[in-house]
Amino acid sequence: MLKVDHASVYFRTRDGQTVQALDRVSLDIPDNSFVVALGASGCGKSTLLNAIAGFLPLSSGTIALDGRPVTRPGADRGVVFQKDTLLPWKSVVDNVALGLQFAGVPSAARRARAEEFLALVGLKDFARAFPYELSGGMRQRVGIARALAADPDVLLMDEPFGALDSLTREQMQELLVSIWKTTGKRIFFITHSIEEALFLGTQVVVMSPRPGRIIARFDLDFVREFARTGDSRSIKTAPEFATLREEIRTILHESDEIRSAAE
Numbered sequence: 001m002l003k004v005d006h007a008s009v010y011f012r013t014r015d016g017q018t019v020q021a022l023d024r025v026s027l028d029i030p031d032n033s034f035v036v037a038l039g040a041s042g043c044g045k046s047t048l049l050n051a052i053a054g055f056l057p058l059s060s061g062t063i064a065l066d067g068r069p070v071t072r073p074g075a076d077r078g079v080v081f082q083k084d085t086l087l088p089w090k091s092v093v094d095n096v097a098l099g100l101q102f103a104g105v106p107s108a109a110r111r112a113r114a115e116e117f118l119a120l121v122g123l124k125d126f127a128r129a130f131p132y133e134l135s136g137g138m139r140q141r142v143g144i145a146r147a148l149a150a151d152p153d154v155l156l157m158d159e160p161f162g163a164l165d166s167l168t169r170e171q172m173q174e175l176l177v178s179i180w181k182t183t184g185k186r187i188f189f190i191t192h193s194i195e196e197a198l199f200l201g202t203q204v205v206v207m208s209p210r211p212g213r214i215i216a217r218f219d220l221d222f223v224r225e226f227a228r229t230g231d232s233r234s235i236k237t238a239p240e241f242a243t244l245r246e247e248i249r250t251i252l253h254e255s256d257e258i259r260s261a262a263e
């Protein structure tokens with residue numbers, strides 16, 4: 001279990017003001033789950049992910065991964081960002097093997113493992129290509145392969161498909177579900193797309209801004225249904241999907257109106 005317990009984060013801005021980015025957020029990410037944080041810009045989603053990744057300290061509260069307190073970055077948490085962080089002078093396979101190189105895995109073994117994960121993301125034939133030769137979607141797939149090659153206990157994804165065109169984005173969502181199913185990794189995923197959250201999450205937490213709070217939680221089955229049937233169209237056009245989409249849209253709009261009225 002990855003457990004976030006009453007996590008709060010305050011930032012001091014350059015003009016000396018204090019901003020509360022997270023307000024007592026509690027969240028469980030159990031084994032095999034796909035937890036999605038959904039919310040408008042500025043509601044603290046990245047702050048939460050960065051705290052779980054160990055990139056920034058909590059002001060109060062705790063985060064523990066399988067009972068181990070999270071205090072710094074570690075190989076047990078793999079991170080994928082919206083913007084790829086590939087090294088342009090290294091080939092695709094060497095980019096994927098990078099984390100293994102830092103971990104001291106011998107050269108032949110890390111290449112074999114990198115190739116295995118490139119095959120998992122459908123890029124077997126691009127091992128020797130360089131990042132500039134790849135499309136945005138392909139670069140994100142390399143980033144996912146790199147994060148998975150280090151065999152993390154949880155995959156943390158910060159709007160990984162936010163910069164992709166809508167068709168590629170849907171293809172990447174479906175690929176990610178098949179990766180989730182094959183590897184059994186827990187995933188914590190951030191998005192501001194209601195549809196993406198509904199399609200991917202076994203649990204969706206809806207956040208509101210200033211201060212960042214969880215205002216609603218949904219346990220869902222669409223992703224398991226897709227993993228079973230492979231039929232995304234019938235899921236996204238189902239009446240239950242549309243009803244939930246409207247329910248969440250209403251929650252987000254109401255929270256925004258309350259915040260605007262308070263300012």
Ligand SMILES: Nc1ncnc2c1ncn2[C@@H]1O[C@H](COP(=O)(O)OP(=O)(O)OP(=O)(O)O)[C@@H](O)[C@H]1O
Pocket residue numbers: 011012013019020021039040041042043044045046047048192212
């Ligand atoms: N280093 C920082 N210093 C000061 N304020 C910060 C810092 N990082 C984030 N904030 C503020 O904290 C709040 C939450 O930011 P955060 O980036 O976590 O939101 P978000 O939901 O991920 O937004 P987006 O979807 O735009 O990425 C915002 O009001 C932001 O301005």
